[in-house]
Amino acid sequence: MRSLQRTYQNMKRRPVWADLNPKAVTNDELFGIINPATREWKDGLFSNIMRELANVSHSGPKWIVLDGDIDPMWIESLNTVMDDNKVSGQIMEEPCILYINPADLGWNPPVSSWIDKREEAAMFKKIIPIPEQSMVQMLCHLLECVLTPENTPPDCAKELYELYFVFAVVWAFGGAMFQDQLVDYRVEFSKWWVAEFKSIKFPSQGTVFDYYIDPESKKFEPWSKMVPRFEMDADTPLQACLVHTTETIRVRYFVDRLLERRRPVMLVGNAGTGKSPLEKKAGRNYGPPGSRRLIYFIDDMNMPEVDAYGTVQPHTLIRQHMDYNHWYDRNKLLLKEVHNVQYVSCMNPTAGSFTINPRLQRHFSVFALSFPGAEALSTIYTSILSQHLRGGAFSVALHKSCPTLVQVALALHQRISSTFLPTAVKFHYIFNLRDLSNIFQGILFCTAECLKAPPDLLKIYLHESNRVYRDKLLEEQDFQAFDKLQADTVKKFYE
Numbered sequence: 001m002r003s004l005q006r007t008y009q010n011m012k013r014r015p016v017w018a019d020l021n022p023k024a025v026t027n028d029e030l031f032g033i034i035n036p037a038t039r040e041w042k043d044g045l046f047s048n049i050m051r052e053l054a055n056v057s058h059s060g061p062k063w064i065v066l067d068g069d070i071d072p073m074w075i076e077s078l079n080t081v082m083d084d085n086k087v088s089g090q091i092m093e094e095p096c097i098l099y100i101n102p103a104d105l106g107w108n109p110p111v112s113s114w115i116d117k118r119e120e121a122a123m124f125k126k127i128i129p130i131p132e133q134s135m136v137q138m139l140c141h142l143l144e145c146v147l148t149p150e151n152t153p154p155d156c157a158k159e160l161y162e163l164y165f166v167f168a169v170v171w172a173f174g175g176a177m178f179q180d181q182l183v184d185y186r187v188e189f190s191k192w193w194v195a196e197f198k199s200i201k202f203p204s205q206g207t208v209f210d211y212y213i214d215p216e217s218k219k220f221e222p223w224s225k226m227v228p229r230f231e232m233d234a235d236t237p238l239q240a241c242l243v244h245t246t247e248t249i250r251v252r253y254f255v256d257r258l259l260e261r262r263r264p265v266m267l268v269g270n271a272g273t274g275k276s277p278l279e280k281k282a283g284r285n286y287g288p289p290g291s292r293r294l295i296y297f298i299d300d301m302n303m304p305e306v307d308a309y310g311t312v313q314p315h316t317l318i319r320q321h322m323d324y325n326h327w328y329d330r331n332k333l334l335l336k337e338v339h340n341v342q343y344v345s346c347m348n349p350t351a352g353s354f355t356i357n358p359r360l361q362r363h364f365s366v367f368a369l370s371f372p373g374a375e376a377l378s379t380i381y382t383s384i385l386s387q388h389l390r391g392g393a394f395s396v397a398l399h400k401s402c403p404t405l406v407q408v409a410l411a412l413h414q415r416i417s418s419t420f421l422p423t424a425v426k427f428h429y430i431f432n433l434r435d436l437s438n439i440f441q442g443i444l445f446c447t448a449e450c451l452k453a454p455p456d457l458l459k460i461y462l463h464e465s466n467r468v469y470r471d472k473l474l475e476e477q478d479f480q481a482f483d484k485l486q487a488d489t490v491k492k493f494y495e
Contacts, residue, residue, distance in 0.1 A: 001017065001065055008061060013060045013061060015062070016060065016062045017063040017064070018049045018052075018053065018063075018064055018065070019067050020045055020046065020049065020064065020065070020066055020067070020328070021067055021068040021316045021317075022046075022068050022074045023068040023069050023074070023311045023313060024313065024316040024317045024320055024328075025044075025328070025330060027073055027074055027077055028044065029044055029045060030044045030046050030074060030077070031047060031077050031078075032046075043333060044333075046066075046081070047081075048333045049064055050064065066078075067320075068311075069310065069311040070097070071307075071309030071311065123188065124177055124189045124192075125177065125178070125183075126176040126177055126178070126185075126366075126368070127176055127268045127269070127349050127366075128176065128347070128356075128361075128366065129355055129358075130176055131358050131361065133362060134362045134364075134366075135172055135173050136172075137362065138172040138175075138366070139168055139169060141261070141365055142168035142172055142365070143164070143165065144261055144263075145254070145257035145260075145261060146164045146167065146168055146213070146257075147164055150215065151164060151213075152164065160218060162200060163200055163213060163218065164213060166197070166199075167212070167213055170193065170208050170209065171254065173189075174189045174193075174208070174209065175365075175366065175367045176268070176366040176367065177189055179370050179371075186209050189208075190207035190208045193208050202220060203220055203222075206222070209250075210222055210223060210246070211223065212253065224246050227245065227246060228244055230243050230383040230384070230387065231387070243380040243383050243384060245372060245376040245380065246376070247372065247376065251267065254367060255267075255344070255367075258365055259295065259342065262293075263342075264322070264342060264344070264363045264364045264365070265344045265345070266301070266345045266346070266347065266361075266365070266366045267345070267347075267367055267369055268346070268347050268348075268349055268366060268368050268369065269349075269369030269370070270348055270349070270350055270371060270432075284334060285339060286336050286337065286338050286339070287338065287340040288340055288341070291340075293340045293342065294340060294342075295342055295344055296341060296342070296343050296344070297344050297345070297346075298343060298344070298345040298346070299345075299346050300346065300347060300348065301315075301346065301356060302347040302349075302351070302353045303347075303351065303353075306353050312357065315356055315360050319357070319363075321338060321341070325337060325339065326338060343363075371433075377410055377433075378403070378410060381409065381410075381436070381440055382402055382406045384440060384444075385402045385405070385440060385444075386399060389402060394448050394451060395452065395453065397453060397454055398453065398456075398457060401454035401457055404493055405458065405461055407493055408458075408461065408489055408490060409436065409440070409461065409465070410436075411492070411493070412465060412469075412485065413431065413435070413436050416431050416485065417432075419485065420478065420481075420482075425474075428472060429473075431469065435468050435469065438464075438468050439465055439468050440464075442463075442467070442468075443457070446460055458490070458494065462490070470482050470483075
């Protein structure tokens with residue numbers, strides 16, 4: 001449509017068009033309604049736009065672009081509005097439906113064909129479906145982030161460009177891969193990449209996702225090098241504490257750089273892994289106060305209800321702004337241009353509608369957040385507990401027993417999660433990191449008066465694990481199974 005409009009402009013035909021997503025509003029808001037109390041007519045957005053375009057005096061083309069899903073609810077109402085008895089053909093031509101097959105939208109058909117022929121294309125699963133064009137677009141956005149004058153000065157060697165290109169390609173095409181119960185697709189992708197592309201060599205340890213390019217040395221360095229030392233604030237609840245790991249550091253690396261360039265980001269992972277006002281600028285322009293930028297953080301993006309025709313209305317509102325940079329005021333029927341706004345979203349792929357519309361998905365750079373591994377969890381909870389026991393009047397022996405207690409907690413949590421699975425009756429048998437954090441939160445309430453020696457720390461842990469895990473259980477058989485699991489795990493680590 002933009003290309004057609006530009007063509008008409010070049011022909012001096014003065015085209016005018018207005019876009020509207022019919023699924024972003026109700027039928028009454030779209031076409032108008034008679035107030036049942038006053039019998040007064042209230043215009044809808046469509047009728048208001050139609051009247052405005054009819055009042056344009058020149059003879060150039062005028063279009064109303066209804067950009068959204070088609071369903072019988074609004075299309076039949078539109079048919080009534082366009083009936084010959086109601087609208088003269090001299091005023092408005094018959095509407096046409098422009099359907100574009102997504103299969104024809106490849107950014108480069110030969111490349112798409114080449115990918116389809118390769119067996120590797122189906123080897124690596126992503127945490128949510130992502131169109132090929134979106135991955136190529138994400139590659140371009142990541143290259144914007146890393147090909148900066150600081151990283152690649154004008155006189156640098158072409159090999160440096162290739163180094164950053166490989167780094168961006170790995171994350172653009174592999175950043176959404178995840179680990180399921182059987183396969184870690186990032187590991188499989190890493191093995192394939194190292195065997196297939198050898199011009200840029202990664203370090204032999206770990207995977208290609210474990211390294212970043214150091215801006216000083218221009219060489220691959222492990223993300224662990226960027227992990228800061230944890231300092232705990234005694235007044236901050238455990239659930240609000242952030243202990244950085246390699247996973248959080250690398251996600252933060254990309255999010256910071258993409259947001260700096262106003263690119264939308266989507267973080268996708270399972271469970272357990274602000275709002276600022278807009279002010280009117282001038283005319284119909286709105287934005288955050290001053291020169292600030294507003295970031296909309298949308299959690300559980302895939303949770304809104306899908307209607308009978310497969311549309312998620314909140315998604316249509318978001319896409320309307322991302323595509324056209326404006327929304328409509330439903331009461332005043334005016335267009336509001338909203339500037340200096342960008343989006344960060346999160347979603348759990350195992351809940352809600354599981355996926356989102358590809359036309360919205362394509363805007364986001366997607367990163368899969370894996371469940372923290374045993375090493376990362378050990379680092380997190382050992383850091384938190386050690387910080388607590390380092391202060392106050394706790395004994396040195398108590399502090400030294402931290403790593404062992406954390407290993408007990410992690411081992412028991414893993415066994416509880418795999419033993420007590422949810423059923424139709426026991427639907428609440430879901431144990432995740434929140435439960436583990438609740439246990440350690442209880443331990444952090446203890447003072448030196450009640451924690452004098454390592455056995456005291458173990459007793460407190462056993463008490464808290466009973467409250468968090470055992471109190472969820474329903475049957476005597478489950479109580480006995482839990483008691484045995486708890487006792488066996490403690491014996492394995494404590495003599």
